[in-house]
Amino acid sequence: MRLYLIGMPGAGKTTLGRGLATAYQLPFLDLDEEIVRREQRSVSEIFAQDGEEYFRQREADVLREVVAAYPSLVLATGGGTPCFHHNLEVLLETGLTLYLAVPVPELVRRLQAVAASRPLLAAHQSAHALETRLRETLAARQRFYERAPLCCTAPTCSLETVQQLIARYNALA
Ligand SMILES: Nc1ncnc2c1ncn2[C@@H]1O[C@H](COP(=O)(O)OP(=O)(O)O)[C@@H](O)[C@H]1O
Ligand SMILES: O=C(O)C1=C[C@@H](OP(=O)(O)O)[C@@H](O)[C@H](O)C1
Numbered sequence: 001m002r003l004y005l006i007g008m009p010g011a012g013k014t015t016l017g018r019g020l021a022t023a024y025q026l027p028f029l030d031l032d033e034e035i036v037r038r039e040q041r042s043v044s045e046i047f048a049q050d051g052e053e054y055f056r057q058r059e060a061d062v063l064r065e066v067v068a069a070y071p072s073l074v075l076a077t078g079g080g081t082p083c084f085h086h087n088l089e090v091l092l093e094t095g096l097t098l099y100l101a102v103p104v105p106e107l108v109r110r111l112q113a114v115a116a117s118r119p120l121l122a123a124h125q126s127a128h129a130l131e132t133r134l135r136e137t138l139a140a141r142q143r144f145y146e147r148a149p150l151c152c153t154a155p156t157c158s159l160e161t162v163q164q165l166i167a168r169y170n171a172l173a
Protein backbone atom coordinates (compact mmCIF):
# COMPACT_ATOMS: atom_id res chain seq x y z
CA MET A 1 0.00 0.00 0.00
CA ARG A 2 0.96 3.61 -0.51
CA LEU A 3 0.02 5.69 2.51
CA TYR A 4 0.17 9.47 2.18
CA LEU A 5 0.08 11.90 5.08
CA ILE A 6 -1.21 15.40 4.42
CA GLY A 7 -1.94 18.39 6.64
CA MET A 8 -0.64 21.69 7.89
CA PRO A 9 2.98 22.31 8.89
CA GLY A 10 3.38 20.96 12.41
CA ALA A 11 0.58 18.42 12.03
CA GLY A 12 3.10 15.62 12.53
CA LYS A 13 3.26 14.22 9.00
CA THR A 14 6.98 13.56 9.18
CA THR A 15 6.95 12.30 12.77
CA LEU A 16 3.90 10.06 12.43
CA GLY A 17 4.96 8.95 8.95
CA ARG A 18 8.17 7.48 10.33
CA GLY A 19 6.26 5.67 13.07
CA LEU A 20 3.69 4.26 10.66
CA ALA A 21 6.39 3.06 8.27
CA THR A 22 8.09 1.19 11.11
CA ALA A 23 4.77 -0.27 12.29
CA TYR A 24 3.80 -1.47 8.81
CA GLN A 25 7.37 -2.36 7.78
CA LEU A 26 7.17 -0.11 4.74
CA PRO A 27 9.78 2.25 3.34
CA PHE A 28 9.40 5.82 4.59
CA LEU A 29 10.03 8.91 2.50
CA ASP A 30 9.56 12.57 3.33
CA LEU A 31 8.85 14.59 0.22
CA ASP A 32 10.73 17.66 1.51
CA GLU A 33 13.77 15.49 2.22
CA GLU A 34 13.63 14.03 -1.28
CA ILE A 35 13.58 17.54 -2.77
CA VAL A 36 16.45 18.64 -0.51
CA ARG A 37 18.52 15.61 -1.52
CA ARG A 38 18.05 16.26 -5.23
CA GLU A 39 18.69 20.00 -4.91
CA GLN A 40 21.57 19.69 -2.44
CA ARG A 41 20.18 22.64 -0.47
CA SER A 42 17.56 23.21 2.23
CA VAL A 43 13.89 24.06 1.62
CA SER A 44 14.58 27.52 3.06
CA GLU A 45 17.44 28.03 0.59
CA ILE A 46 15.29 26.91 -2.34
CA PHE A 47 12.56 29.39 -1.35
CA ALA A 48 15.06 32.21 -0.80
CA GLN A 49 17.10 31.62 -3.97
CA ASP A 50 14.47 30.52 -6.50
CA GLY A 51 11.09 31.34 -4.97
CA GLU A 52 7.98 29.37 -4.10
CA GLU A 53 6.92 28.72 -7.68
CA TYR A 54 10.17 26.89 -8.39
CA PHE A 55 9.76 24.87 -5.18
CA ARG A 56 6.19 23.89 -6.13
CA GLN A 57 7.30 22.66 -9.53
CA ARG A 58 10.09 20.55 -7.99
CA GLU A 59 7.64 19.28 -5.37
CA ALA A 60 5.17 18.20 -8.09
CA ASP A 61 7.91 16.50 -10.16
CA VAL A 62 9.49 14.69 -7.21
CA LEU A 63 6.06 13.52 -5.99
CA ARG A 64 5.38 11.87 -9.34
CA GLU A 65 8.88 10.34 -9.38
CA VAL A 66 8.44 8.88 -5.90
CA VAL A 67 4.99 7.47 -6.69
CA ALA A 68 6.32 5.81 -9.84
CA ALA A 69 9.31 4.34 -7.99
CA TYR A 70 7.48 2.97 -4.90
CA PRO A 71 4.46 0.67 -5.23
CA SER A 72 4.31 0.68 -1.46
CA LEU A 73 5.57 3.19 1.08
CA VAL A 74 4.60 5.74 3.68
CA LEU A 75 5.08 9.26 2.30
CA ALA A 76 5.02 12.41 4.42
CA THR A 77 4.13 15.26 2.08
CA GLY A 78 4.79 18.96 2.68
CA GLY A 79 1.94 21.10 4.00
CA GLY A 80 1.29 22.67 0.61
CA THR A 81 1.69 19.54 -1.51
CA PRO A 82 -2.02 18.70 -2.09
CA CYS A 83 -2.83 22.29 -3.04
CA PHE A 84 -0.65 22.72 -6.16
CA HIS A 85 -0.22 21.22 -9.64
CA HIS A 86 -3.03 18.64 -9.25
CA ASN A 87 -0.93 16.78 -6.70
CA LEU A 88 -4.03 15.86 -4.70
CA GLU A 89 -5.39 13.90 -7.67
CA VAL A 90 -2.11 11.99 -7.86
CA LEU A 91 -2.38 11.15 -4.15
CA LEU A 92 -6.05 10.15 -4.30
CA GLU A 93 -5.57 7.97 -7.36
CA THR A 94 -2.43 6.11 -6.28
CA GLY A 95 -2.78 5.45 -2.55
CA LEU A 96 -4.57 6.01 0.74
CA THR A 97 -4.43 9.60 1.94
CA LEU A 98 -4.73 10.52 5.59
CA TYR A 99 -5.36 14.11 6.68
CA LEU A 100 -3.94 15.02 10.09
CA ALA A 101 -6.42 17.71 11.15
CA VAL A 102 -4.59 19.17 14.13
CA PRO A 103 -6.22 22.28 15.70
CA VAL A 104 -4.42 25.59 15.08
CA PRO A 105 -3.52 26.30 18.75
CA GLU A 106 -1.73 22.95 18.92
CA LEU A 107 0.09 23.73 15.65
CA VAL A 108 1.18 27.07 17.14
CA ARG A 109 2.61 25.36 20.23
CA ARG A 110 4.59 22.90 18.11
CA LEU A 111 5.81 25.36 15.51
CA GLN A 112 6.94 28.21 17.70
CA ALA A 113 10.17 26.37 18.35
CA VAL A 114 10.87 25.56 14.71
CA ALA A 115 9.30 28.46 12.74
CA ALA A 116 12.65 29.99 11.81
CA SER A 117 13.57 26.96 9.68
CA ARG A 118 10.22 26.90 7.83
CA PRO A 119 10.17 29.49 5.06
CA LEU A 120 6.44 30.17 4.94
CA LEU A 121 6.35 30.76 8.70
CA ALA A 122 9.68 32.44 9.27
CA ALA A 123 8.28 35.98 9.14
CA HIS A 124 5.57 35.18 11.69
CA GLN A 125 7.26 34.06 14.83
CA SER A 126 5.22 35.59 17.64
CA ALA A 127 2.48 33.23 18.82
CA HIS A 128 -0.24 35.65 17.71
CA ALA A 129 1.26 36.29 14.27
CA LEU A 130 1.90 32.59 13.77
CA GLU A 131 -1.70 31.75 14.71
CA THR A 132 -3.09 34.36 12.28
CA ARG A 133 -0.86 33.08 9.51
CA LEU A 134 -1.81 29.44 10.16
CA ARG A 135 -5.55 30.24 10.24
CA GLU A 136 -5.30 32.03 6.87
CA THR A 137 -3.30 29.21 5.36
CA LEU A 138 -5.70 26.57 6.69
CA ALA A 139 -8.72 28.49 5.37
CA ALA A 140 -7.21 28.41 1.89
CA ARG A 141 -6.14 24.76 2.08
CA GLN A 142 -9.00 23.08 3.91
CA ARG A 143 -10.95 22.28 0.75
CA PHE A 144 -7.98 20.27 -0.51
CA TYR A 145 -7.19 18.54 2.78
CA GLU A 146 -10.80 17.54 3.37
CA ARG A 147 -10.93 15.45 0.23
CA ALA A 148 -8.75 12.82 1.91
CA PRO A 149 -10.73 9.63 2.60
CA LEU A 150 -9.19 9.37 6.08
CA CYS A 151 -9.03 12.17 8.63
CA CYS A 152 -7.64 12.18 12.15
CA THR A 153 -9.28 14.92 14.22
CA ALA A 154 -7.84 14.01 17.63
CA PRO A 155 -5.89 17.06 18.92
CA THR A 156 -2.78 14.90 19.12
CA CYS A 157 -3.09 12.19 16.51
CA SER A 158 -1.15 9.36 18.11
CA LEU A 159 0.35 6.47 16.20
CA GLU A 160 -2.22 4.15 17.79
CA THR A 161 -5.20 6.36 16.83
CA VAL A 162 -4.04 6.55 13.24
CA GLN A 163 -3.39 2.80 13.04
CA GLN A 164 -6.95 2.15 14.26
CA LEU A 165 -8.35 4.51 11.61
CA ILE A 166 -6.42 2.74 8.88
CA ALA A 167 -7.40 -0.73 10.13
CA ARG A 168 -11.08 0.26 10.17
CA TYR A 169 -10.81 1.74 6.69
CA ASN A 170 -9.09 -1.36 5.30
CA ALA A 171 -11.71 -3.62 6.91
CA LEU A 172 -14.46 -1.69 5.12
CA ALA A 173 -12.66 -1.37 1.79
N1 LIG B 1 1.71 13.87 18.02
C1 LIG B 1 2.54 14.85 18.37
N2 LIG B 1 2.47 15.39 19.62
C2 LIG B 1 3.30 16.40 19.98
N3 LIG B 1 4.25 16.95 19.19
C3 LIG B 1 4.35 16.47 17.96
C4 LIG B 1 3.52 15.41 17.47
N4 LIG B 1 3.84 15.17 16.18
C5 LIG B 1 4.83 16.04 15.87
N5 LIG B 1 5.15 16.81 16.94
C6 LIG B 1 6.17 17.87 16.95
O1 LIG B 1 5.70 18.92 16.11
C7 LIG B 1 6.77 19.42 15.29
C8 LIG B 1 6.40 19.26 13.84
O2 LIG B 1 6.29 17.87 13.54
P1 LIG B 1 6.55 17.32 12.07
O3 LIG B 1 6.43 15.85 12.12
O4 LIG B 1 7.80 17.91 11.52
O5 LIG B 1 5.28 17.93 11.31
P2 LIG B 1 5.04 18.19 9.77
O6 LIG B 1 5.92 17.25 9.01
O7 LIG B 1 3.59 17.86 9.60
O8 LIG B 1 5.32 19.62 9.54
C9 LIG B 1 8.01 18.63 15.68
O9 LIG B 1 8.74 19.42 16.60
C10 LIG B 1 7.47 17.38 16.35
O10 LIG B 1 8.34 16.87 17.32
O1 LIG C 1 3.02 24.40 4.13
C1 LIG C 1 3.83 24.58 3.20
O2 LIG C 1 3.53 25.19 2.15
C2 LIG C 1 5.19 24.00 3.34
C3 LIG C 1 5.41 23.06 4.31
C4 LIG C 1 6.72 22.42 4.52
O3 LIG C 1 6.54 21.07 4.94
P1 LIG C 1 5.92 20.67 6.39
O4 LIG C 1 4.43 20.68 6.27
O5 LIG C 1 6.46 19.29 6.61
O6 LIG C 1 6.42 21.66 7.38
C5 LIG C 1 7.59 22.49 3.26
O7 LIG C 1 7.10 21.63 2.25
C6 LIG C 1 7.65 23.91 2.72
O8 LIG C 1 8.26 24.69 3.69
C7 LIG C 1 6.25 24.45 2.39
Ligand SMILES: [Mg+2]
Nearest residue numbers: 013014076077
Ligand atom coordinates in the same frame (compact mmCIF):
# COMPACT_ATOMS: atom_id res chain seq x y z
MG1 LIG D 1 7.34 17.56 7.42
